[in-house]
Amino acid sequence: MPQLVTVKVNRPDRRPIRVWVPVLPVVLVLFPVVVLVVLAAIVACVVFRIGVVRALGAAWRVISALRGARFDIEQGRLAVFVAIR
């Protein structure tokens, strides 16, 4: 599971934004929201006749596999960098 998400935004003539988001504490803080999202996903699976366990397993795989992803986009003096570790 990803541990840290780093976001850096360099804007022309403005102070750069640098945010480090520790994933686990944020998930714990947002736990009620996470539970609601999971419940909604389960209902959607039942409505569309998709295996709940398979769907949740696949979603968990996607979240786990995010570790190592990096997006670095620059245009002129504007730059956005997102790294998931």
Next chain:
Amino acid sequence: MTEQRRDILDMLAAGKITAEEAEQLIAALERDHAPATASHDVRPKGKVRYLRVMVDATDNGEPSRVNVRVPLQLLRAGVRLAALVPPQALVKANASLSDSGVPIDLTQLKPEQLEALVEHLDDMTVEVDSPDATVRVFCE
């Protein structure tokens, strides 16, 4: 040319074997050598972990750069997730794609085929050079 292949061609030239026999022998030789050749690949299989997309371009005189690194594991997980899409949604997606001028039948795409595609991505390198942009897609 390997020595064995040269021997086969010598035998064919000397009339000791027919062209058909020579063809069979060469085919057998290639079958025997195929696994050995694969193991001498420049990039060791299984070591490749990321798909990289790098774009260097110039938009209205301003340089722009895109550097994306996506774990191949994420692509595999995406394939498994895509396999859960219900058939009725695929039919609707097909209709929308067809309306947009992309006649692709998504119901014919099997998860195994997509997995095989992701599995063989490590052999792929795409490089596009144009006066305004350079695009490189490869695995590392």
